[in-house]
Amino acid sequence: MARAVSTKQKVIWTALAWTFGLLMFFPILWTFLTSFKTEGQAIADPPVWFFFDWTLENYSAVQERSNYPKALMNSIVIAVGSTLLGIVIAVPAAWAMAFVPGKYTKDVLLWMLSTKMLPAVGVLYPLVLLAKWLGVIDSRILLVVVLMLINLPIIVWMLYTYFREIPGEILEASRMDGASLKSEIIYVLTPMALPGIASTILLNIILAWNEAFWTILLTTVNAAPLTAFIASFSAPEGLFYAKLSAASMMAIAPILIMGWFSQKQLVRGLTFGAVK
């Protein structure tokens, strides 16, 4: 039975939701506004809100001082590359765990997740040494591999949950129809799990795009993505807030736009299995 909600309640809840939403959005809004101010206005006390001389000088300054297209390209390669590599590895893994589970499958899944609880800094030293020894420091390939490894548990878990929803009989039918394991995964499992795989890809691109620990520490110039690009505008002295804001806006804009257009898919992906 639907609960009766009075108009007053509706108004209160709507107002609360908007307040909370705007509160969450405020940092982004403030960064956006600051990116169009001069450095002086950016630190003015009391703060300037909407009525100032909007300027694009920060954006052009940022462009002049550093190579935005290169950082953008690095971000794309690293985020997309690590996600796709992760998917290629995780699909067979999740297939095995979902459809031919063994005695220890649950333990393996939990163990994989437990690696996410390890503080990243704990493996910083060995990883840097290893990368140096291999001569891959400050390279895209290193970041692709490292970010893939970091997000792999999440990718496997998400795919595992989606695969579990697929009736095993359909896969058995494909086996009876003469499909090899490869054909079964390519022609039957993957198309059926496509919505789930798409959500997984989207979420992981966002996670990899926003990853700022490894991307900043393992790169200097060549492979530096947008996270490193933003960081380079923070300085111990001098005025940098407006430029930093402009750089931030330029860095988050692509992923924000992607997230906006795919929000339906993302929400479905994140709540999948929770509501059925």
Added chain:
Amino acid sequence: MGNISLNQVTKSFGDVQVIPPLDLDIHEGEFVVFVGPSGCGKSTLLRLIAGLEDTSSGNISIDGQDATELPPAKRGLAMVFQSYALYPHMSVRKNIAFPMRMAGIDEAEQNTKIEAAAKALNLTDYLDRRPGQLSGGQRQRVAIGRAIVREPAAFLFDEPLSNLDAALRVGMRLEIMELHKKLSTTMIYVTHDQVEAMTMADKIVVLQAGVIEQVGSPLELYHTPRNKFVAGFIGSPKMNLIEGEEAAKHNATTIGIRPEHLGVSKTDGLWKGTVGVAEHLGSDTFIHVHKTGLMDMMTVRITGDIEARHGDTIYLTPDATQIHKFDANGLRIA
């Protein structure tokens, strides 16, 4: 082709042996039905033949070739599942084409076969639809179409009609039998419904707890059940099984008499009882009789309609030539 033989096949899940050593021969062109109560191992047996489960020991041969270690794809069998198991992301056409695509058959030949199968199964108008847009009966026909185009050595059916409503079930049952007559391919059919088993099979395999209780034609099973279990399982309504003094009179531990072999009178007869519930089907009447002193409730089947009210006294007389006798181990006494 389509000879399948199982030789000392066993199957265990962990420590539980669901199929003790079992031998079975299925000959080319036969319609074999595996029947038994749920959990009797009939589906497991079918899945062993299909290759979807590995045998724990023993071997399975198909057309003289040892298939025990072969993956399902290489056994040349086709299966129709209870849940239809169609590929939801493919059109009906693509579903039917899938096994041919896997076999690398060229497109022109694929199309010819799809058209032929669709025509035979009344699916021509639905070829471009997705399974989700079809009714249960149509989906099952697509599953059958997908099986036919493979031209398998044998068809395996795993309770294919269980998800259909009663009216459709009878229709599909006839269609499958018709198909068998037309193709003369070996068919193995699993069901828990003994009416399906009786009407469809050339040969029925009655299973209980993984053990074959009896193999035979439907009428063999009906007339000469090898033991009490088969006697009780085959036939509807169930055979009345009477123990004690009355059985001893026939030098047996248990005697069985089918509901249709009991004569009914309101005035006199061998056994006296009280009418419980009477089920009027029009063509037949089933009367459940209490207080006979022989067993809890006896069932009588009478052709046509008869007036029987709850609480009426009724007399039953068995047809002496139709009494089945079983010994202390439940086995038939000849």
